[in-house]
Amino acid sequence: MARLNPRPNLWRWAVLAFAAVYFLVPLAASVIFTVDVPGQGVTFDAYGQILGADGFLTGLILSLELAAATIAVVLLLMVPAMVALRLGAPRLGPVIEVICSLPLVVPPIAFVAGISTVLKWGPEYLSRTPLFQTFVAIQNPDFPVVLVLAYVVMALPFVHRSLDAGLRAMDVRTLVEAARSCGASPVQALVTAVLPNLRGALLNASFLTLALVLGEFTVSHLLGFQPFAVWIYSVGGSQAQLSVAVSVLSLLVTWALLLALAGLGGRTRTAAKG
Amino acid sequence: MNDMTLEKAATVEFRGLRREFGPTVALDGLDLDVRPGELVALLGPSGCGKTTALRMLAGFEHPDSGEVLVDGQDVTEVPAHRRDAGMVFQSYSLFPHLSAVDNVAFGLRMRKVRTAERRARAAELLDLVGLGDKGERFPHQLSGGQQQRVAVARALINHPKVLLLDEPLGALDLKLRRQMQLELKRIQTEVGITFVHVTHDQEEAMTMADTVAVMNGGRVEQLGSPSDLYENPRTTFVANFLGTSNLIEAEVDTRSGDGIVLKAGGGKLLLPEARCSAPTTTGGKVLVGVRPEKISLTHADAAGDIPAGRNRITGKIAATSFIGVSTQYVVDSAVCPEFEVYVQNIDRDAKLAPGAEVVLHWNPAHTFGLHADQSLLAGTTGSAGVGTVDDEAAV
Structure with missing residues (x-):
């Protein structure tokens, strides 16, 4: 063993170095490109321009709202469904898995084409019916519910995977039965016995959904809305330095949000202990 | 523990319980009477229906026909959480996110008892099972035997009329199992409520039970005291x-x-x-x-x-x-x-x-x-x- 040790170590460093080069060099190059203007030295003008640019805050806030709504809807939909599946019909598991994986197979462009076709169903003479009004309401540019619906579908594969892994790690049936024999109703059993042990899986699902919504471009762009990703595209197209600065900034924003979410998760853990 | 003596001991009656799972008949007209304060063991090989019977008493299974009576009252349609029956499971079923004392207090939390009071009562019960000093430990920091003791305390906290034990010692090694058999018997004598214990281990049944119901093919083959069953088997x-x-x-x-x-x-x-x-x-x-x-x-x-x-x-x-x-x-x-x-x-x-x-x-x-x-x-x-x-x- 001792004789073999140096070689794996060498490989470890080689892989690490390769990964560092692969990820960090482009990143560093981007940052340098945005702050170093030839002839002027280091300047943060590009970043200043973004923060002052029209639509930055509205785009970012819209994206965050969409992400929050998507996370809420997809978890409310999937958690009870997955627990019920485990308890009541474990044999349906593979069917649900395939259904939840479909969004990975259908390209977003086909998905959005389908959505726009459906949204065009309401002909003029139906304009006074609730159906038509619903179609109008979900396309309100201030808060396009249709995007939430689309993102819920697109987040299904990730949410399903993380919840499934979380549920596999515990004996859901026994925990629920133990809670019920202690006097917990079925809903109480879910909330007090199952959910706290799913914390990791729920956080994971929220992470992935947040990242998905913040970076999503195709659907929102083609349906004509302007959340953060679309705004980045529209503002970056005109000026090279600004466009790269925006990319760096969006990366930082996503990281900051993920860290905030992780921190939130850590705090609820300590709170639950008390 | 003076507040949890005989007053709550209840009778348990199974009346013609029948349950089929597809082509398998799990219970075939099970009849059984358990006297108040008795430790009765349902003993039989796997597939004899003993666990199904226990789960019906707990409210986790519904019979195709027949009824379950606790203290003379038909509870067949009563949901599990209103049955007044504590349960100890074979697999360690403690809530992993709660400390031992919070696990024990769980039943009181469901009844909206104040935090201070429920922790005090949980600590009392942890004393009863001999784990008074381990209250702040989490389940993963406890051994298998300790976890089952916590599970027993948790099942007793709401003063159930009957305690159900589903192969509670099945996952423990032989020496610990012997020790826990005596321990459970001691706890039963102390709290005085009716215990229904499911096991496939005849030695365990004979050591612990006042009455053993030997089950076979979904019904009770013979009921009696351990010595009576041993000396005078009828089949x-x-x-x-x-x-x-x-x-x-x-x-x-x-x-x-x-x-x-x-x-x-x-x-x-x-x-x-x-x-x-x-x-x-x-x-x-x-x-x-x-x-x-x-x-x-x-x-x-x-x-x-x-x-x-x-x-x-x-x-x-x-x-x-x-x-x-x-x-x-x-x-x-x-x-x-x-x-x-x-x-x-x-x-x-x-x-x-x-x-x-x-x-x-x-x-x-x-x-x-x-x-x-x-x-x-x-x-x-x-x-x-x-x-x-x-x-x-x-x-």
């Missing part, structure tokens, strides 16, 4: 599942006083009539049983020393095995191949070696008689399948 299943029995096919010959004389392979055996659960018309067939430890073994050369009035069988020793406290002999005889005899190692007779001709003899009062129309092998390991518990749980 070959009970005779074989509880300990070991030697069974001989015999024919009723005559009567003498309150005994029956039976013919078995040329010899005659005496059977007290009170210990025979089969009809005893002359010429009828009866299965004669005797436990291996009731039999004495004498070398054929010394047959003259055997007192008169004892049942005798002759045979030849086929195998012996020394297991410390006793020696187990397997004797081939004309009436029964592989007759088992356990002899205490007090004065070992060197002549009792494989191949030796021997006389087996025993007090006729230790003989029992069973119906001849049942399998000799019912309840033995091979036939009824004393397999893993998981099989049954999976049904």
Whole structure:
């Protein structure tokens, strides 16, 4: 063993170095490109321009709202469904898995084409019916519910995977039965016995959904809305330095949000202990 | 713990419970009465329906027909969380995110009891199970035995009318299991409520239970105290599942006083009539049983020393095995191949070696008689399948 040790170590460093080069060099190059203007030295003008640019805050806030709504809807939909599946019909598991994986197979462009076709169903003479009004309401540019619906579908594969892994790690049936024999109703059993042990899986699902919504471009762009990703595209197209600065900034924003979410998760853990 | 004594002990009655899972009949008209404050064990091989019966009492399964009564009240339609029944599971079922004391207090939290009060009461119960100093530990920091003690405390916190134990010691190693058997018995005596204990381990059932219900094929085969079941089995299943029995096919010959004389392979055996659960018309067939430890073994050369009035069988020793406290002999005889005899190692007779001709003899009062129309092998390991518990749980 001792004789073999140096070689794996060498490989470890080689892989690490390769990964560092692969990820960090482009990143560093981007940052340098945005702050170093030839002839002027280091300047943060590009970043200043973004923060002052029209639509930055509205785009970012819209994206965050969409992400929050998507996370809420997809978890409310999937958690009870997955627990019920485990308890009541474990044999349906593979069917649900395939259904939840479909969004990975259908390209977003086909998905959005389908959505726009459906949204065009309401002909003029139906304009006074609730159906038509619903179609109008979900396309309100201030808060396009249709995007939430689309993102819920697109987040299904990730949410399903993380919840499934979380549920596999515990004996859901026994925990629920133990809670019920202690006097917990079925809903109480879910909330007090199952959910706290799913914390990791729920956080994971929220992470992935947040990242998905913040970076999503195709659907929102083609349906004509302007959340953060679309705004980045529209503002970056005109000026090279600004466009790269925006990319760096969006990366930082996503990281900051993920860290905030992780921190939130850590705090609820300590709170639950008390 | 004075506040949780006999007042709450309840009767439990199963009335004609029937449950089918697809083609499998788990319960086939189960009837059982449990007296208040009693520790009753449902004992049987996997697949006999004992776990299903317990889960019906807990409210996790619904019978196809029949009813469950607790304290005289029909609870068949009452949901699990309103049943007043605590349950201890086989797998460690503690909530992993809660400390031991919070696990125990869980039932009080469901009843909206104030935090300080519920922690105080949980600490009391942890004392009862001998874990007063481990309250702040999390389940993963406790051993298997400690986790099950916490689970017992958790199940007792709401003062249930009945405590249900589903193979609670199944995952523990042998030594710890013995210790926990006594511990559970002590707790039961202390709290005084009715315990219904499911197990496939006959030794565990005999050690702990006041009453054992031997289950087979979805119904109770025989109900009684451990010693009663052992001494007076009424079916070959009970005779074989509880300990070991030697069974001989015999024919009723005559009567003498309150005994029956039976013919078995040329010899005659005496059977007290009170210990025979089969009809005893002359010429009828009866299965004669005797436990291996009731039999004495004498070398054929010394047959003259055997007192008169004892049942005798002759045979030849086929195998012996020394297991410390006793020696187990397997004797081939004309009436029964592989007759088992356990002899205490007090004065070992060197002549009792494989191949030796021997006389087996025993007090006729230790003989029992069973119906001849049942399998000799019912309840033995091979036939009824004393397999893993998981099989049954999976049904």
